Amino acid sequence: MPNTKKKLLLNSDLRVINIGMNIFYDALKVQNVKVIQVDWKPGPVLDKLSEEILSKIM
Amino acid sequence: MGKPIPSADTYHNVLVKHNYYRDSLELLRLSDEIKRYPGIMEASLVMGTKTNKEILIKLGFPTDHIAKAESSDMIIAIRAKDEALLLSTIPKIEAILRGTGTGGEQTQDLDHSSTNDRHDLESILSSDKEINIALISVPGEHVKGLSFKLIDEGIHQQIFSDHVTMDDELEIKRYALKNRVLILGPGAGTSIINGKGIGFSNAVTTGSVAIVAAAGTGLQEVSTLLDHCGIGVRHGLGVGGNDPKEKIGGLMMSEAFKMLEECEDIDVINIVSKPPAASVKQNIIDHAAKYGKKKYVMTFIGGNASTENTKVKKVRSSTRRLPRHSNKIIIANTLTSSVFATAKHIANLNKSESSTDPIYVKIEDLQRIVMAERKRLRNEQKYLRALYTGGTFAYESQVILNGLAIRPLYSNAPLNKAQLLREATRSFKNSVIDLGEEEFTKGRAHPMIDPTIRKLRINEEASYDDVAVIVLDFVLGYGSNPDPVGSVIDEIRNAKLLASEAKRHLSVLAHVCGTRRDPQGYDRSLTILKDAGVLVLPTNAFAAIAAAGIVAKRPLDFREAYSVFIEGTHQGELT
Numbered sequence: 001m002p003n004t005k006k007k008l009l010l011n012s013d014l015r016v017i018n019i020g021m022n023i024f025y026d027a028l029k030v031q032n033v034k035v036i037q038v039d040w041k042p043g044p045v046l047d048k049l050s051e052e053i054l055s056k057i058m
Numbered sequence: 059m060g061k062p063i064p065s066a067d068t069y070h071n072v073l074v075k076h077n078y079y080r081d082s083l084e085l086l087r088l089s090d091e092i093k094r095y096p097g098i099m100e101a102s103l104v105m106g107t108k109t110n111k112e113i114l115i116k117l118g119f120p121t122d123h124i125a126k127a128e129s130s131d132m133i134i135a136i137r138a139k140d141e142a143l144l145l146s147t148i149p150k151i152e153a154i155l156r157g158t159g160t161g162g163e164q165t166q167d168l169d170h171s172s173t174n175d176r177h178d179l180e181s182i183l184s185s186d187k188e189i190n191i192a193l194i195s196v197p198g199e200h201v202k203g204l205s206f207k208l209i210d211e212g213i214h215q216q217i218f219s220d221h222v223t224m225d226d227e228l229e230i231k232r233y234a235l236k237n238r239v240l241i242l243g244p245g246a247g248t249s250i251i252n253g254k255g256i257g258f259s260n261a262v263t264t265g266s267v268a269i270v271a272a273a274g275t276g277l278q279e280v281s282t283l284l285d286h287c288g289i290g291v292r293h294g295l296g297v298g299g300n301d302p303k304e305k306i307g308g309l310m311m312s313e314a315f316k317m318l319e320e321c322e323d324i325d326v327i328n329i330v331s332k333p334p335a336a337s338v339k340q341n342i343i344d345h346a347a348k349y350g351k352k353k354y355v356m357t358f359i360g361g362n363a364s365t366e367n368t369k370v371k372k373v374r375s376s377t378r379r380l381p382r383h384s385n386k387i388i389i390a391n392t393l394t395s396s397v398f399a400t401a402k403h404i405a406n407l408n409k410s411e412s413s414t415d416p417i418y419v420k421i422e423d424l425q426r427i428v429m430a431e432r433k434r435l436r437n438e439q440k441y442l443r444a445l446y447t448g449g450t451f452a453y454e455s456q457v458i459l460n461g462l463a464i465r466p467l468y469s470n471a472p473l474n475k476a477q478l479l480r481e482a483t484r485s486f487k488n489s490v491i492d493l494g495e496e497e498f499t500k501g502r503a504h505p506m507i508d509p510t511i512r513k514l515r516i517n518e519e520a521s522y523d524d525v526a527v528i529v530l531d532f533v534l535g536y537g538s539n540p541d542p543v544g545s546v547i548d549e550i551r552n553a554k555l556l557a558s559e560a561k562r563h564l565s566v567l568a569h570v571c572g573t574r575r576d577p578q579g580y581d582r583s584l585t586i587l588k589d590a591g592v593l594v595l596p597t598n599a600f601a602a603i604a605a606a607g608i609v610a611k612r613p614l615d616f617r618e619a620y621s622v623f624i625e626g627t628h629q630g631e632l633t
Contacts, residue, residue: 007189007190007191007212007213007214008190009190009191009214009240009251009317010251010252010293010317010318010320010321011252011321011323012190012252013252014190014191014251014252014254014256015186015188015189015190015191016189016190016191016192016193016256017179017182017186017189017191017192017193017213018192018193018195019179019192019193019194019195019196019204020081020193020194020195020196020218020219021081021083021195021218022083022084023083023507023537024193024195024218024256024257024537027255027257027259027536027537028193028254028256028536030536030577031254031255031536033254033256036177036182036186036189037177038177038178038179038182039177040179040196
């Protein structure tokens, strides 16, 4: 079923969520674009051995 | 941490922090900050990727600690004038890192950005229903999960992250289309929506042109050159370099195209793409010819001149396969020729005052510059080295150099596989290097932000006796380095000095991609370059033609070069 939450984009005011580099947040702010910065951090990274073991189990 | 090691009146130390991740931009900014401490001669904080380790070794740090680091480890490499200074700096860095570390207390804002309103994703998505686009620049392996979550919320996305597999890209885009969400990227650094730049973009005038680009710096070049001509861009949608490939099938290029078709305030749609799959190219042309309501200028860079043996005449003739009723479509050979074609459309509509004079170099002027440079070269100086931060410029130059029969030609991002450079880190004969390719960017900031790789490379190229010309691009705008020209100008001066000490003249050609309203200062950047003896051309295509003219074995036919690569466009009715 199509998503009913689809947002308008072209020809509407931008409201941006920036996930990652702060430099892009600053660049949007300078242009007076409404932007929110996500405090993103990587999730736990599995080492290769664990990944191999897990893939065999699953 | 090892004991500080003295070497030639300096001390250095290399510290490896295992499984310790920080964003490459945060690390770059911290490195720059530490370099400004009194007595610190070099500071490099990087993730332990292959490229980063090679650079640290080139910067003179010992290999033993560096070699053991994994890509998930952070390396801190510091060189100082005295031991006490070095020993006191390391704990300061540790303190800063602890302050911004995972689960740590935020004691210091590393990059001094104004991001006081940082929030976690879940709380934003549940509380703010007005968000219509997400800009994503997290490491590639984390993109898919994030993207699906945002699609479920109906949020359009610009994904700057590289290192997302094509399988993941296809899954994301198919799911997005089902949910009527636009996905720009992965690898999309640049967009303009409603005149506002997202990611790397320039301060351009807003007007009646829209651009769909699968070539980020292509979008920047076209939008800034149009701005110099007095023509505005309302939307510029960067869909990512993989989108027009066979596997992805141009899914988002078509979607972006359809969205722009519905915009009443758009007169001309300009399509800029790195070499697309033949089927994707044909679909776009057919769609525009059949259903299009606008004027179209399409540039498939390298799509016309992708073989080593392609000569100018072949470039000319291979662009004429258009449907009969497609006189609203113009196919351009280069970014520059697409701008001239767009300007012509706009002039015909008589909607605004525009002139292409600011971006044009008369044939006789370019010829004069080239002949003067040729006379100053020694016999053994035969080759050009183009060191680009913008991938599209690397492609565009290859189209031009191939078309003008500059041989042999190699690249780390070749249009033709036979021209693949064996090692990206080592030029051979005529070489065009895209420093933004993934082999240079894994674990470090893009060269448009971090000039380190290009600085080292300029020094290296200048040391070879057979190099005649170095070609450079400088990309201004939001998101780029705060001073792209200033950050490498010492290396350019040193390169010219090194050559002159060896009784050689080294030509350095450049073009600056930017507008007069960009924060770095367009005119200021031009002045710095010219003062250092750099020949500055208004577009990359002019710079590439000039470089070809300087190294060509026989004097170049400039009229032919201009007719194909500057004015080279073909209308649909030619068929």
